[in-house]
Amino acid sequence: MDNKSLVQRDLGVVWHPCTQMKDHESLPLIPIRRGQGVWLEDYDGHRYIDAISSWWVNLFGHANPRITRAVQQQAQELEHVLLAGFTHEPVVRLSERLVRLAPHGLTRCLYADSGSSAVEISLKMSFHYWQNMGHHDKTRFINLSNSYHGETLGALSVGDVALYKSTYKPLLFEPISVPSPDCYDREAGETCAQYSTRMFELMDQTLARYADETCAVIIEPLVQCAGHMRMYDPAYLSLLRGACDQYGVHLIADEIAVGFGRTGTMFACEQASITPDFLCLGKGLTGGYLPLSTVLTTDDIYQAFYDDYVTLKGFMHSHSYTGNPLGCAAALVTLDIFDQDKVIEDNKKLAAHMAYACAELSEHPHVAEVRQSGMILAIEMVKDKRSREPYPWQERRGLRVYQHGLNNGVLLRPLGNVVYFMPPYVINENEIDQMVRVAHEGINIATA
Numbered sequence: 303m304d305n306k307s308l309v310q311r312d313l314g315v316v317w318h319p320c321t322q323m324k325d326h327e328s329l330p331l332i333p334i335r336r337g338q339g340v341w342l343e344d345y346d347g348h349r350y351i352d353a354i355s356s357w358w359v360n361l362f363g364h365a366n367p368r369i370t371r372a373v374q375q376q377a378q379e380l381e382h383v384l385l386a387g388f389t390h391e392p393v394v395r396l397s398e399r400l401v402r403l404a405p406h407g408l409t410r411c412l413y414a415d416s417g418s419s420a421v422e423i424s425l426k427m428s429f430h431y432w433q434n435m436g437h438h439d440k441t442r443f444i445n446l447s448n449s450y451h452g453e454t455l456g457a458l459s460v461g462d463v464a465l466y467k468s469t470y471k472p473l474l475f476e477p478i479s480v481p482s483p484d485c486y487d488r489e490a491g492e493t494c495a496q497y498s499t500r501m502f503e504l505m506d507q508t509l510a511r512y513a514d515e516t517c518a519v520i521i522e523p524l525v526q527c528a529g530h531m532r533m534y535d536p537a538y539l540s541l542l543r544g545a546c547d548q549y550g551v552h553l554i555a556d557e558i559a560v561g562f563g564r565t566g567t568m569f570a571c572e573q574a575s576i577t578p579d580f581l582c583l584g585k586g587l588t589g590g591y592l593p594l595s596t597v598l599t600t601d602d603i604y605q606a607f608y609d610d611y612v613t614l615k616g617f618m619h620s621h622s623y624t625g626n627p628l629g630c631a632a633a634l635v636t637l638d639i640f641d642q643d644k645v646i647e648d649n650k651k652l653a654a655h656m657a658y659a660c661a662e663l664s665e666h667p668h669v670a671e672v673r674q675s676g677m678i679l680a681i682e683m684v685k686d687k688r689s690r691e692p693y694p695w696q697e698r699r700g701l702r703v704y705q706h707g708l709n710n711g712v713l714l715r716p717l718g719n720v721v722y723f724m725p726p727y728v729i730n731e732n733e734i735d736q737m738v739r740v741a742h743e744g745i746n747i748a749t750a
């Protein structure tokens with residue numbers, strides 16, 4: 303088997319996600335034979351550093367021996383059982399661990415199988431809570447501009463990335479949209495904290511006006527990842543928590559991308575010392591092994607559904623693979639690795655090294671900003687550094703960086719004109735240097 307023969311067969315039968323398939327007339331599809339640590343290897347023996355953790359899911363490297371063993375052992379005992387009317391040890395243990403680990407006050411876990419389905423659950427549960435409490439006018443959601451919450455119709459409705467959303471507009475419900483506190487837009491001389499705090503005015507006004515008809519505010523804490531890795535200050539989260547309490551509106555924190563250490567703390571909400579009413583987790587939950595997601599919520603919300611069956615207040619939502627034992631086993635050992643290896647502590651050194659390796663890029667004539675939140679670092683390419691005029695999207699500058707990366711052993715997958723790194727935590731300093739060097743060259747070529 304070589305790259306060419308497998309690609310040919312693939313292009314005959316597979317429809318790839320988030321892809322204009324015609325691109326593959328010129329852009330090679332890369333068949334991966336194996337992975338180890340941060341490295342992926344194709345059928346022709348080329349190796350690539352997975353600088354984006356395979357769409358932000360992988361935490362501790364590919365084919366991690368500890369996670370592999372845990373999944374193997376679980377598969378020999380019990381691969382799956384329905385979670386309605388039945389339970390199993392992995393889901394009980396995982397729920398206990400998550401409740402202990404998550405911001406204080408989140409005491410219940412409901413499971414699903416993708417980030418999008420976790421978002422759907424949080425939206426439905428918030429709406430249903432208000433119905434159960436007799437607040438029938440609460441039917442809407444507030445979101446931030448440039449947000450992303452997944453691809454299913456409800457999750458897409460509360461997102462705001464035009465590329466994924468605009469075509470489907472007629473199928474979606476309308477959220478009440480508030481401008482993002484994204485610090486890329488701050489004035490010269492203004493700190494990120496000042497800007498995010500100033501932008502909170504608009505959220506406060508919106509809540510004051512629409513609280514009576516609003517179920518929840520949904521946000522991605524600190525980093526709008528799919529929205530070009532735009533970042534904002536924790537001060538916004540503290541203010542938002544306070545206002546949601548004041549106006550009687552839930553707060554949904556979508557930590558599907560930023561959870562599990564990406565922003566430097568286990569959960570991004572910790573940086574503002576807040577507890578959301580719903581915490582959505584996915585992606586890294588299983589270390590990148592299996593599709594599992596969960597929504598954590600509070601006892602107050604749980605109690606609003608707890609009643610005699612005939613009141614029909616129960617949350618009648620399920621997915622076939624809810625609480626899958628293999629996924630739970632992978633998640634449990636992932637949490638063990640966080641504990642045993644002092645990962646959050648060690649990541650500080652890696653994050654500092656990423657900053658150091660990228661320092662020069664701030665001076666690049668076509669880089670408007672290098673920004674970082676923990677283990678996420680993003681580089682914004684622009685046509686004009688002073689005015690920050692972006693390159694037209696049609697020029698696909700990021701794609702040139704992508705291609706340069708692949709030709710030089712690094713998997714980068716820029717979001718439009720934003721090149722970013724979100725590597726597995728097992729990356730070492732040499733690999734960071736290599737990843738950054740190749741990205742830097744790619745940026746030179748793409749902006750020449």
Ligand SMILES: *Cc1c(COP(=O)(O)O)cnc(C)c1O
Pocket residue numbers: 416417418419421450451452453522527528556557558559560584585
């Ligand atoms: C990826 C992502 C989702 C959707 O998760 P899927 O597993 O792809 O459905 C939702 N919210 C955020 C913030 C994400 O990054």
